[in-house]
Amino acid sequence: MSAIFDALPGIEVPVGEINRRLDAMWVDTAARGEAAPTADDAKATQVNFVLHLGFQTTPEDAVRQFQTVVRFAQRYPSRIVVLCPLVNETPDRLEMRAKIYGECFLGRSKSDKRCVEFVLLSYPRTARQYLEDQVSICLSVDLPLYYWAHRFSQSGKLADYQYLLRRARRVMIDSATAPEDALTYPWPRPEALRDLALARILPVRQSLGQFLASYPPALLGKGLRQVAVTHSAGLVAEARALSRWLRERLADGCRGEAATFTLSDDADDGPRLAVRFAYDDPAQAFAWQGDLTTRHAKFEASFGGGKTVLPAMVSLLEPEAALSEAMFF
Incomplete structure (x- = not known):
């Protein structure tokens, strides 16, 4: 049966x-x-x-x-x-x-x-x-x-x-x-x-994309050595999808520079995702972290014009919304 x-x-x-x-x-x-x-x-x-x-x-x-x-x-x-x-x-x-x-x-x-x-x-x-x-x-x-x-x-x-x-x-x-x-x-x-893992992180991609779009691609890519995505247990697929998406979006700005993309586990409890850019110039930095339990996120960036710290919201799409995102977009 x-x-x-x-x-x-x-x-x-x-x-x-x-x-x-x-x-x-x-x-x-x-x-x-x-x-x-x-x-x-x-x-x-x-x-x-x-x-x-x-x-x-x-x-x-x-x-x-x-x-x-x-x-x-x-x-x-x-x-x-x-x-x-x-x-x-x-x-x-x-x-x-x-x-x-x-x-x-x-x-x-x-x-x-x-x-x-x-x-x-x-x-x-x-x-x-x-x-x-x-x-x-x-x-x-x-x-x-x-x-x-x-x-x-x-x-x-x-x-x-x-x-x-x-x-x-x-x-x-x-x-x-x-x-x-x-x-x-x-x-x-x-x-x-x-x-569907990529579809689920649509709100994360939108939030990151909107923030990073305020900087010229060449500036984001200049001297970029590493893009690190960390994740808590249960979000491995979402972290991999996010890393792939970042690689594609940063390709134009990096202009062939040897930036590496890494994934690592986050030992903290609770569903979390985080992104960090590392640059040759220590004065340049970008970091984002999101807690999917509290739905609170934070951006931190420094690209020569002073440090920017910005609170934000974060969530994943509900399963039925992820289906429609994957199907129609």
């Missing part, structure tokens, strides 16, 4: 009757006086979304990610397919199983109704060859596809899902939970790959 499939909500239906049962589900919902889509509401669906729960996903984790997608869909009405591969296959459960689930939400007004439809598919390895055909039937043909691969165990195994990797406008992974080679693996469309 699929523990993650059984942990998720929905009504189990025959695989061959998914679309018919979805229509019937909304009819029954409307008959009970609950919110259900009308014919016009169906046109409001904006995206196809596939959530692929890998072998390392626990039932509790699956429920959390499911709820993340539900919250995402409140803003972006979606047709969502959740893939639940069988980890331990048993002879009595070798066929593909399906569930359907739907919710409607009110937007800013009573007339602004937003509905989301889920199709959940549990499948064994023996049914893998039929999976892509079944997924394509469940999706809306005229809408863009977005694919989130969550906690997959090996990049090579995920690469077998060519239909999703090639067709998706964006492929989302999370370097905090993905295999080490996930960001460098030769995916069929590497330009479509997005890291």
Whole structure:
């Protein structure tokens, strides 16, 4: 049995009757006086979304990610397919199983109704060859596809899902939970790959970018020897993403100078990130540190015009907001 499939909500239906049962589900919902889509509401669906729960996903984790997608869909009405591969296959459960689930939400007004439809598919390895055909039937043909691969165990195994990797406008992974080679693996469309760890630190990137933009790039890069990013436990992926982003943004200003980029653990308790630039000239300096518990941050800089100390705020994006950032920007 699929523990993650059984942990998720929905009504189990025959695989061959998914679309018919979805229509019937909304009819029954409307008959009970609950919110259900009308014919016009169906046109409001904006995206196809596939959530692929890998072998390392626990039932509790699956429920959390499911709820993340539900919250995402409140803003972006979606047709969502959740893939639940069988980890331990048993002879009595070798066929593909399906569930359907739907919710409607009110937007800013009573007339602004937003509905989301889920199709959940549990499948064994023996049914893998039929999976892509079944997924394509469940999706809306005229809408863009977005694919989130969550906690997959090996990049090579995920690469077998060519239909999703090639067709998706964006492929989302999370370097905090993905295999080490996930960001460098030769995916069929590497330009479509997005890291949710990088998306989560959008507020950090915006704050750093706005502050550093007040200095000429040549000044920031002149004599720059080291860019050090420190992090507390649990923020390794975010720190790596921040270091990569800084390397890219400073490339023009450094003009080929041999600045090194380092990562190190912060022994302090609590979720924290910090950045420090070291220069040949000891009079030049830049430092930023942020405490994600208190949401307080501080800038310190000295570039020849006196020392600047500036308090700021810091946070990470919520999971559903990180999804939309990775998908659309």
